[in-house]
Amino acid sequence: MTETTTAPPADEDSLPYRVVWAVKDCWTIVVQELTHLARQPSTFAWQLGMPVVMVLMFVYVFGSAMDVTGMGAGVGYIDYAMPGMFAMTMAFGFMNTAFPVAQNKEKGFMDRFRSMPMSPSAVVTGRAVSDLLQAVVDLATIGAIALVIGWRPGGSLGETLAAFGLLLWLRFALIFVGVYLGLRVKNTEAAGSLFAVAFPVGFISSVFTPPELMPGWLGTIAAWNPVSSTAGAIRELFHTPGVGTAEPVYWIEGHAVGAAVVFPALVTVVFAVLAVRQFQKLGR
Amino acid sequence: MSIPPDDGAPAIRARGLTKRFKNTLALDGVDLTVPRGTVHGLLGPNGAGKTTAVRILTTLTRLDAGTAEVSGHDVRTAPRQVRRAIGLTGQQTAVDDLLTARQNLTMFGRLFRLDRATARRRADELLEQFGLAGAADRAPKKFSGGMRRRLDLAASMILSPQVLFLDEPTTGLDPAGRREVWQVVRRLAAEGTTVLLTTHYLDEADQLCDRISVIHEGRNFVEDTPVGLKRRIGDERIEVTAADLADLTEVQALVARAAGTEPEVDDLAGVVSAPVADGVRALTVVAADLRAHGMDVADIGLRRPTLDEAFLQLTGTPVASDLTAREVS
Numbered sequence: 001m002t003e004t005t006t007a008p009p010a011d012e013d014s015l016p017y018r019v020v021w022a023v024k025d026c027w028t029i030v031v032q033e034l035t036h037l038a039r040q041p042s043t044f045a046w047q048l049g050m051p052v053v054m055v056l057m058f059v060y061v062f063g064s065a066m067d068v069t070g071m072g073a074g075v076g077y078i079d080y081a082m083p084g085m086f087a088m089t090m091a092f093g094f095m096n097t098a099f100p101v102a103q104n105k106e107k108g109f110m111d112r113f114r115s116m117p118m119s120p121s122a123v124v125t126g127r128a129v130s131d132l133l134q135a136v137v138d139l140a141t142i143g144a145i146a147l148v149i150g151w152r153p154g155g156s157l158g159e160t161l162a163a164f165g166l167l168l169w170l171r172f173a174l175i176f177v178g179v180y181l182g183l184r185v186k187n188t189e190a191a192g193s194l195f196a197v198a199f200p201v202g203f204i205s206s207v208f209t210p211p212e213l214m215p216g217w218l219g220t221i222a223a224w225n226p227v228s229s230t231a232g233a234i235r236e237l238f239h240t241p242g243v244g245t246a247e248p249v250y251w252i253e254g255h256a257v258g259a260a261v262v263f264p265a266l267v268t269v270v271f272a273v274l275a276v277r278q279f280q281k282l283g284r
Numbered sequence: 285m286s287i288p289p290d291d292g293a294p295a296i297r298a299r300g301l302t303k304r305f306k307n308t309l310a311l312d313g314v315d316l317t318v319p320r321g322t323v324h325g326l327l328g329p330n331g332a333g334k335t336t337a338v339r340i341l342t343t344l345t346r347l348d349a350g351t352a353e354v355s356g357h358d359v360r361t362a363p364r365q366v367r368r369a370i371g372l373t374g375q376q377t378a379v380d381d382l383l384t385a386r387q388n389l390t391m392f393g394r395l396f397r398l399d400r401a402t403a404r405r406r407a408d409e410l411l412e413q414f415g416l417a418g419a420a421d422r423a424p425k426k427f428s429g430g431m432r433r434r435l436d437l438a439a440s441m442i443l444s445p446q447v448l449f450l451d452e453p454t455t456g457l458d459p460a461g462r463r464e465v466w467q468v469v470r471r472l473a474a475e476g477t478t479v480l481l482t483t484h485y486l487d488e489a490d491q492l493c494d495r496i497s498v499i500h501e502g503r504n505f506v507e508d509t510p511v512g513l514k515r516r517i518g519d520e521r522i523e524v525t526a527a528d529l530a531d532l533t534e535v536q537a538l539v540a541r542a543a544g545t546e547p548e549v550d551d552l553a554g555v556v557s558a559p560v561a562d563g564v565r566a567l568t569v570v571a572a573d574l575r576a577h578g579m580d581v582a583d584i585g586l587r588r589p590t591l592d593e594a595f596l597q598l599t600g601t602p603v604a605s606d607l608t609a610r611e612v613s
Contacts, residue, residue: 021397028394032380039382039423108376112439115342115372117364118395283346 022119029126030133033100037134044134047096051089051142055082058208059149079240082151083163084207087231089138090171091202095194097131097178102191105183110282124275128175135171139164154239163237166260170230173264176271183278206231212249223250226263232256293356295320295447295478296341300350303336310336312502313350318480318495320446323473325493326482333502334482335375338451341480342372355446371440371448375455377432378439381425385416385435388424392439410438414468430461437468441477448472450481454488466491498598506598514588516598520563522570523587526554527580534577542569554582 037044063077104110104123113123153160185191204222205211211222222228233256235243248254296318303311311333318324326334339345341354343363352359355369379388386407393403411417414434424432433453440448450469454462469492473479483489489496490510498505498513508516522543526535532554539547539556543566547558560566563586574581 024397025395028391032383032391035387036380036382106376108374108378109380111339111344111374112372112378112392113395114344115367115370116392116395117367117397122395283344 018119022121022125025119025122026125026129029122030130033126033130034133044137047134048138048141050092051085051138052145054088055085055142055145055149058085062208076241078146078149078151079154079238080235080242081208082146083234083238083240084205084231085142085146086139086163086167086234087170087227088202088205088207089142090135090167090230091174091205091227092198093131093135093138093171094174094178094181095191095198096134097127097175098182098185098194099188099191101127101179101182102185102188105282106187114282120279124175124179124279127179128172131175131178132168132172135168139167153237154241155237159237159239163234166230166233166237166257169261169264170226173267173271176268176275180271180275180278183275183282201225202227206253211253220250224252226259226267228253229256229259229263233260293353294318295322296324296352296354296480298337298341298350298352301337301340301347301352302349303333303340303345304348309502311340311347314499314502314504316497316504318447318478320478321473321476322494323469323479323481323492325489325496326480326499327484327486327489327496328499328505329484331501332499334484334499335451337499338372338449338480338482342370342449343367344372368443369446371443371445373433373436373440373448373450373453375451377424377436379424379432379435381423384421384423385411385427386420388435389438389442393442396442398442406442410441414438428461429457430464433457433461433465434468437465441472445477447478447480450479452482452484454483454485462488511588520560520586520588521557522560522563522566523555523557523583523585524570524574524581525583526556527582529554531579532556534579535574535581538570538573538577542566542573557587560586 058081059078063081104113110123114120153163155163181194182191185194204218205225206222206228209222211219211228213219214222229252232243232253236256252259294317296316298314298316301311301314301316302309314333314337316324316326316337326337328334336345340347341352341359343359343366347360354366357365357369359366379385380391383391389407389410390403393406394400396403398406408417408420411420414437416431416435416438419427419431424435427435437450437453453469454465457465466488469479469481473492479492481489481492493510495507495509496513497507506513506516522539524535524539526532529551532549532551535556536547536549539558543558543560545558547556549556567584567586571584574584
């Protein structure tokens with residue numbers, strides 16, 4: 001039997017050594033996750049299926065009854081709903097993070113990783129990188145469908161890229177929410193039921209309906225929902241007809257781009273701390 | 285710089301391991317010493333603290349009090365050195381069902397910080413050693429329980445660890461799967477790997493371990509060799525099964541004479557048994573007497589108490605459900 005032992009690196013406590021390996025370990029996890037997608041495209045399709053069905057349903061089924069522009073039912077609804085769809089897809093993405101994290105915990109993978117001399121941060125960073133890559137593919141797919149059904153971004157190339165940047169920024173923040181919840185829930189079954197949380201968070205927002213059309217208190221909640229801020233910000237960047245012309249009903253709507261930068265930053269700070277704490281709790 | 289491979293320190297040395305979870309004291313001062321190159325069993329009923337002990341020794345759980353060294357490294361102050369010296373196969377089979385067997389081992393190899401080529405070579409070696417070469421490019425999802433467990437074990441052997449921890453390695457496996465895993469453990473032990481194994485299957489501890497520590501309610505209960513453990517709870521018994529129930533009284537008399545004590549008789553099964561101090565002598569005498577009286581027996585033999593019985597006697601708690609069945613029969 002060949003003896004394979006690690007040459008114990010003398011400088012293993014040095015910062016450069018640890019950083020290099022943190023990156024390498026992260027990449028190993030990313031490759032693992034991407035292999036999952038390649039091996040089981042159905043999971044990926046399933047995750048994408050929901051937003052795609054929603055796009056078609058809201059645009060063709062409900063959309064015809066919605067008057068969001070004040071120019072009559074159905075007019076300009078694709079332009080209003082598409083940015084909302086992008087934002088909601090990012091928002092629901094936290095479940096795509098939480099579920100595999102819960103699964104890794106439940107199936108003993110987390111224990112195996114933690115008992116190995118690998119970089120502990122790689123479990124989270126690897127997850128984050130692969131989730132962001134997946135989010136890019138999500139956005140590209142939904143964007144392609146949107147183009148087919150007649151949606152066009154109205155802004156410059158720079159504005160359009162900035163809009164997608166803000167979407168990924170929201171998704172990035174939600175990685176930490178997903179990791180926290182994934183570690184927090186008891187098992188994958190509980191992770192699956194996070195959908196019940198995701199639904200109101202996704203829908204009580206400006207994604208499909210302007211908050212000013214909702215009852216007063218609900219409208220306020222919807223307007224202040226971070227998902228609304230991202231949706232509002234990218235509507236501005238896409239130059240969605242009818243957006244930004246009237247005086248905003250809620251203060252936050254007038255500052256959508258700023259809010260779309262600040263909200264995810266706040267979420268990241270709060271949930272990164274919570275996630276790290278939850279991770280340390282595994283050793284308790 | 286190199287870590288001295290053997291400075292005489294035992295593979296595992298733990299003193300006064302204490303761990304409290306919210307309301308329960310999972311470990312209440314457990315001591316454990318495992319010399320290098322031995323297979324040591326941690327035996328106890330569910331909730332005895334076996335898994336907690338393994339989790340502490342593999343750096344997964346912090347200990348509240350006590351000290352623990354694995355391969356000479358303190359789990360508290362040098363967890364990274366400990367991690368490089370150990371392999372862990374936990375209660376669940378922690379293999380990635382979507383990667384192939386080879387991809388699994390290569391991935392773990394990379395995470396154990398082998399370079400790409402070495403990780404690949406090591407994966408192939410392990411697949412060969414663990415009898416998985418033919419299934420290398422299949423995903424473990426479709427494997428039998430025994431195969432999945434072997435892949436799991438292979439993943440903990442990437443660095444040829446000095447100490448291998450197996451937490452209930454055969455729970456949930458069918459008999460064939462258990463035998464597969466036992467063979468692997470025996471081979472690894474023969475190659476010099478120190479193994480700490482938790483189980484609540486007593487025959488498993490009996491089959492594999494050099495020494496067994498029985499823990500009960502978070503404390504050391506007793507530690508001994510499997511044979512010694514059985515000896516502790518009493519003598520061997522001579523057991524004769526009469527071929528014809530009509531001979532039972534006479535068999536009983538012969539056994540009583542040889543054993544010097546009044547035997548127990550199971551009228552229905554036709555079994556006569558009695559504790560004996562010198563088993564071999566008693567067996568010879570009874571066999572000769574039976575022959576002299578021209579009596580047929582279905583079975584005759586010496587039986588040591590099973591570990592089930594030993595455990596019941598030592599702790600007053602039955603361990604496995606099959607114990608009840610055996611007691612009744």
